[in-house]
Amino acid sequence: MHDNTVERQCLEVDIACVGFGPASGGFLTTLSRGLTEAQGEFESSAMPGLPPQVVCYERADDLGFGVSGVVTRATAIRETYPDLDSASIPMTAPVTSEKVVYLLDPIGASRRGLAVRFADAMLRGLRFVFRVRDEAFTLPFIPKFLHKDGGLVLGIGQFHQWVASQLMAEAQVQLWPGTPVAEPLIEDDAVVGVRLVDQGTDLKGEPDVGYLPGMDIKAALTVVADGPVGPIGRKLDEHFGLPEGHERRDWAVGMKLVVDLPEDCALEPGTVLHTMGYPEPEVFGFLYVNQPGLASLGIFVPSSLDSPVRASYRYLQHWMQHPYLWKHLKGGKLRSWGAKTLQESGRQGEPHLVGDGYARIGEGSGSTNILTNSGVDEAWATGAQLAEAVLELLKSKQPFTRDNLERTYVKRRRESTLDKESKVAAKARVGFRRGFVRGVIGTGLTGLTRGRLNAPGGLGTKHREIKTLAEHFKGRIPASEIERIEAEASASQRPLQDVYMDRVGWPAIPFDGELLVSHQDALLLGGKVQAPPGYADHVVFLDPAACAACETKPCIAICSGQALTLGGEDGVPLFDREKCIHCGACQWSCPAPRQPGHDAAAIALEAGAGGLHSAEN
Amino acid sequence: MDKILFLAHTEADGTLPKAAYEALTAAKNLAxxxxGATLVAGLIGADVAQVADTLTGIERVLGVSGPEFAVSRYSSDxxxxxxxxxxxxxxxxVAPATPRFCRALPGAAARLDGRIETQVTAISAEGDAVEAERWFYRQRIVAxxxxxxxxxxxxxxxxxxEPASAEAxxxxxxxxxVDLPAKLRTKVTGIEAATTEAQTIRPDADILLVAGAGWNKKQKDGATHVNDASSLVLGFLELARASLGSTKSLVDQGAEGAEVMSFMSHxxxxxxxxxxxxxxxxxxxxCHGEEPHVVGWRFVSERRAINLDETCGWAQGKADVLYVADAFEVMAKVNELLAADA
Amino acid sequence: MTDGFHIVVCGSLVPDPIQTLEPVPGGDRPALKNEAMLPSVLDPWAGHALYEAAHLAAKTPGSKVWLVSLGPKAQLQQLMMRVAQKVPFELVALDGPASGFTDSFEVAVALAQAIEGIDGLDRSRLLLFGGCASASRDAGVTVQMVGERLGIHDQFLAVDELKVEDGGSIRVLERVEGGRYLASVCEGAPLVAAWATGSLPEPPNSPQVGMQNMRTIMPALAKAGPATLGGEGTTWLTAEVPQQRRETRVVKDSSADEIAQEIVTWIKG
Known part of the structure; x- marks a missing residue:
């Protein structure tokens, strides 16, 4: 938390937007056009005589450093850009073919329940009937709710760059990358702006050379678009709580690569493959071909995988090597790498969308449709809806109060098709809390009945119930051996997830220096991860005693960049920000709530600069 | 028909730098x-008569001399x-890319409506065409x-x-x-050491020690040992007469306010x-890193690395030998052996 | 120095140095693979020059800083989002390629013309700053050529320190061989300083500075004129990333003593 006794500079603007992503893209583009069309009709209250001052602060060092392999119906994006020419945006292609594929386990190391094993045996036994090839079964049809007909494959980094360049050309709004926002400024339950992070500090946040206390940006409207794990959204939730009956307990980390496909690869641009069943049944995969010879591919490791060893990177490497995929990828070359957290509670995780002086848009506002697995277009739509509302309020010279925002923004959102769809989808993932098979059946049920029927199960179950190592490896690794491994690892600071993966039968990765590279090389070659000096560490341990007492420390295994390691003083993990990609998986994987019965974790991702430096994600 | 001029300047002691004899090799080979090419030499310095006699095989030597040309200064050079x-x-x-010439010759090229390349690594002739090779994008691409x-x-x-031999x-x-302006506005006042600390950059050293950020990081016991790291590094530099290079991340740690090796600078x-x-x-x-950082030892012929990580990008495929070990332990032992030998 | 300096910094964008760079054949000159997709940054040395310029201008009342940048307009636009919050400056933009394979002479001609065209620039008070090399062409010649074209005959390369002394003379430290400095004193402006790293840390982002800068940056970008860099007279023969993968012998499970012994033997060999 910031020291409130420090004297801070203050800047007044009209609208401050936190985070540059699809939601703020939709918001700023729509707003910018509205301001241009108004031809000076609106005047800034912060700086009289000038047009409304709209600023957007993004923590990453560039606007194109976002991560997401996206296939989207692009309905809302096309509403904003009716003449969108996919050829003008690098890494964009119209969807040409779609497949959903169930992957068998060719290794035998995956942890499969009885039902899955039965299904596997049946597929193998009747392989000619089911046309099982390369250890994979292609679903004969794709349910309508999963189809992305007429949609687009996007590289989100390039898309963001393109949107930003359109915005810059219009010159109505200012975009500032490399500017992390620390916290919302709340006065009497109204948000009056944001505070930027302190600069020129040491790792602990103490003043150092070039110290500049984070500036207070006062704004009539604060637009919160900082994604699923953004600190502003989180702090608003901590202050205002979630609406009755809402919860955010389903998450996933999506880790992906952008790959130069081998020359003989026959996959066409616009190809969309979705996989399930391997490397663990709960882990879903995707492969999208962005342009000739270039694909985005990766996996989602969800919170429903109740393992303390959620080793995303290792799983990703095994997934790529599955015969069904490897036939396309062998000989390919890693071009980019990254990971991000996905908020998979969707509509059930919707926070208070508006309050006095603020509005929330995008993934952090619960816009993701967890049935169709799409979030970019939905996020864009919420941004565009807010912009229309803002223009309406500017025109009628009304303040950005809760009531006014409810009446304009929330109303538009509720009336939109995408919102109705997300309502249908609200319970699509509930089944996964009770296992993979129930999850798949539940999703199918939700999709086919349009939300009238869902898997049973409700709120509050399975919250961070990660099994202990002994429970998880029961029957596979003796408890005494686990103890020995833990004791040795603590001394050597060696990442443990690999030890356990090896031990339960996952083969060693045959590193080739091209596509199969070490985790650290993925960071350096692919993600180009950086940590600029002058900022405090952005991953903080709020309750060190809880961390010390935590036996499993799943934050370490799931850490996308191996930035968290064992070996810290008093059993608290060590954090190395030079490896952190700000995915926030540590936060939602934390099994140690800060207060009993409270969702807030003992570890927190605060705002910080740096992270990924690849624009091809 | 090209006329080649080999151009050099003297050092403070009146001799030509080694780099000049290297450029002489390049000029002679090209000639x-x-x-149909011809080769003449041009020398700049306080007194160039003596060094003119070391340019064997060149018949015509032009010289600009006088006290104004003793020092490295743009306007006179x-x-x-x-x-x-x-x-x-x-x-x-053809001239050596010394700091003095790198400063002055671009302006000379501009004044003569000519073109210039620096840091040229190869010059060749193809028929009557001259071809040059140099690195772009910080030693990442050669063209x-x-x-x-x-x-x-x-x-x-x-x-x-290879430097040409300097025979009498x-x-x-x-x-x-040379028509110099009536008054030269810049006065050269001398050479200064970059830091008051130990001199750690020795361009003529046989060996380069590259220190990475790992030296300043927390070690096995969870604490940093910057003082130990400093004395190990300095000890090695002295004992092996080595030059010290550093990765960017190690130098940057200074800017982050972390405890750092005091003798390390940009x-x-x-x-x-x-x-x-x-x-x-x-x-x-x-050290850990990949291509952008590894260019730091692009021009080092024999390379070895000590790192705890076997897959380290600094080493794999780039070093001849990678020792997977704790550098603190190994370097302490190396220094011990070197000291015993000294 | 009562009137202050007019400091013109030449600097443009380069691919973010941590990106993977691979040459591919281009039209007039080699290009980089995915050049348009590579994120770019202000050239590191030009960045130091800009921060030093701003620092000097802040200390010297009446001073003003211009940043003259030649690069593709769309990329310059993006670059400004990363730079404009750093220090106050006025942008002079030229729309043209920022490739490392452009010709330094042609670039110098374009930059010199742009500087000559700056309204209100007092050439007698001019300090022409730039980087001592770029992370693209990496030749370290352009600023001197611009200076020469502008008739400035006091030039310094690889500058780490520039101090205005009592009486207005300027003391400069330049990097020379062996990690040492050459110290010189110049009577005053005009002069050229091509900076090495200088001594200033990268300034923090200041939203106020950003907002103020953007008011002039946007119009400057809008009116950025084209710079013609045809690369005439140059024939590119090859451009490649040298593939020099070595067979690395990995020594593990050896004791520190054994490794040390092997290293010492190698050093002495």
Whole structure:
């Protein structure tokens, strides 16, 4: 938390937007056009005589450093850009073919329940009937709710760059990358702006050379678009709580690569493959071909995988090597790498969308449709809806109060098709809390009945119930051996997830220096991860005693960049920000709530600069 | 028909730097290979008569001399170089890429409406065309090209050519006069050490020690040991007469307010945003990185690395040997052995 | 120095140095693979020059800083989002390629013309700053050529320190061989300083500075004129990333003593 006794500079603007992503893209583009069309009709209250001052602060060092392999119906994006020419945006292609594929386990190391094993045996036994090839079964049809007909494959980094360049050309709004926002400024339950992070500090946040206390940006409207794990959204939730009956307990980390496909690869641009069943049944995969010879591919490791060893990177490497995929990828070359957290509670995780002086848009506002697995277009739509509302309020010279925002923004959102769809989808993932098979059946049920029927199960179950190592490896690794491994690892600071993966039968990765590279090389070659000096560490341990007492420390295994390691003083993990990609998986994987019965974790991702430096994600 | 001018300046002690004899090799080779080419020499310095006699095989030597040319200064050097090029009617100028020439010759090229390349690593003749090779994007990409414009200045990268031998001979030295402005506005006041700490950069050292950020990081016991790291590094530099290079991340730690090695400065930095020194051997310790940083030892012939991580990008495929070990332990032992030997 | 300096910094964008760079054949000159997709940054040395310029201008009342940048307009636009919050400056933009394979002479001609065209620039008070090399062409020649074209005959390369002394003379430290400095004193402006790293840390982002800068940056970008860089007279023969993968012998499970012994033997060999 910031020291409130420090004297801070203050800047007044009209609208401050936190985070540059699809939601703020939709918001700023729509707003910018509205301001241009108004031809000076609106005047800034912060700086009289000038047009409304709209600023957007993004923590990453560039606007194109976002991560997401996206296939989207692009309905809302096309509403904003009716003449969108996919050829003008690098890494964009119209969807040409779609497949959903169930992957068998060719290794035998995956942890499969009885039902899955039965299904596997049946597929193998009747392989000619089911046309099982390369250890994979292609679903004969794709349910309508999963189809992305007429949609687009996007590289989100390039898309963001393109949107930003359109915005810059219009010159109505200012975009500032490399500017992390620390916290919302709340006065009497109204948000009056944001505070930027302190600069020129040491790792602990103490003043150092070039110290500049984070500036207070006062704004009539604060637009919160900082994604699923953004600190502003989180702090608003901590202050205002979630609406009755809402919860955010389903998450996933999506880790992906952008790959130069081998020359003989026959996959066409616009190809969309979705996989399930391997490397663990709960882990879903995707492969999208962005342009000739270039694909985005990766996996989602969800919170429903109740393992303390959620080793995303290792799983990703095994997934790529599955015969069904490897036939396309062998000989390919890693071009980019990254990971991000996905908020998979969707509509059930919707926070208070508006309050006095603020509005929330995008993934952090619960816009993701967890049935169709799409979030970019939905996020864009919420941004565009807010912009229309803002223009309406500017025109009628009304303040950005809760009531006014409810009446304009929330109303538009509720009336939109995408919102109705997300309502249908609200319970699509509930089944996964009770296992993979129930999850798949539940999703199918939700999709086919349009939300009238869902898997049973409700709120509050399975919250961070990660099994202990002994429970998880029961029957596979003796408890005494686990103890020995833990004791040795603590001394050597060696990442443990690999030890356990090896031990339960996952083969060693045959590193080739091209596509199969070490985790650290993925960071350096692919993600180009950086940590600029002058900022405090952005991953903080709020309750060190809880961390010390935590036996499993799943934050370490799931850490996308191996930035968290064992070996810290008093059993608290060590954090190395030079490896952190700000995915926030540590936060939602934390099994140690800060207060009993409270969702807030003992570890927190605060705002910080740096992270990924690849624009091809 | 190209006329080649080999251009050099003297050092403070009146001799030519080693880099000049390297450029002389390049100039002579080019003159030999290029159809119909002629070679003359041009020298700049307080007194160039003595060094003119060391340029064996060159018959015509032009000289600009006088007290104004004793020092490295743009205004006097650019006038001298332009006068030598004009007098010799040269079309190709081969000169060493010393700091003095890197500062002055671009301006001389501009004054003569010519073109210039610095840090040239190879010069060759193909028929009557001159081809140059140099690195772009901080030693990441190497390219070869030719130009039709003349005069064309080619400044050879130190260490890229074998130095020509400086044998005593007798050249005819023609003095070239230079019109200098009535008053030179810049006065050179001398050479200063970059830091008051130990001198750690030794361009002529046989071995380069590259220190990475790992030295300042928490070690096995969860604490940092910067003092130990400092004495190990300094000890090695002294005992092995080595030069010190550093990765960017290690240098940057200073800016982050972390406890750092006091003798380390940005001048030590090698790689993408630092220098690319030439040494016969290089030992990288506690470094991790990939291509952009590894260019720091692009011009180091024999390379070894000590790192805890076997897959380290600094080493895999780039070093001849990678020792997977704790650098603190190994370097302590190395210093012990070197000291016992000394 | 009562009137202050007019400091013109030449600097443009380069691919973010941590990106993977691979040459591919281009039209007039080699290009980089995915050049348009590579994120770019202000050239590191030009960045130091800009921060030093701003620092000097802040200390010297009446001073003003211009940043003259030649690069593709769309990329310059993006670059400004990263730079404009750093220090106050006025942008002079030229629309043209920022490739490392452009010709330094042609670039110098374009930059010199742009500087000559700056309204209100007092050439007698001019300090022409730039980087001592770029992370693209990496030649370290352009600023001197611009200076020469502008008739400035006091030039310094690889500057780490520039101090205005009592009486207005300027003391400069330049990097020379062996990690040492050459110290010189110049009577005053005009002069050229091509900076090495200088001594200033990268300034923090200041939203106020950003907002103020953007008011002039946007119009400057809008009116950025084209710079013609045809690369005439140059024939590119090859451009490649040298593939020098070595067979690395990995020594593990050896004791520190054994490794040390092997290293010492190698050093002495």
């Amino acid at each position: 030999g290979d290029l159809q 650019v006038a001298a170089a332009a006068a030598l090029v004009s007098t010799s009617d040269a079309t190709i100028i 070869k090209f030719s130009r039709s414009q003349r005069p064309w200045f080619l400044l050879t990268s130190p260490g890229a050519f 001979g007798k050249a005819t030295l023609e003095a070239v006069s 001048l030590n930095q090698v790689g993408q945003t630092g220098s690319t020194p030439r040494h016969r051997k290089g030992l990288a310790t506690c």
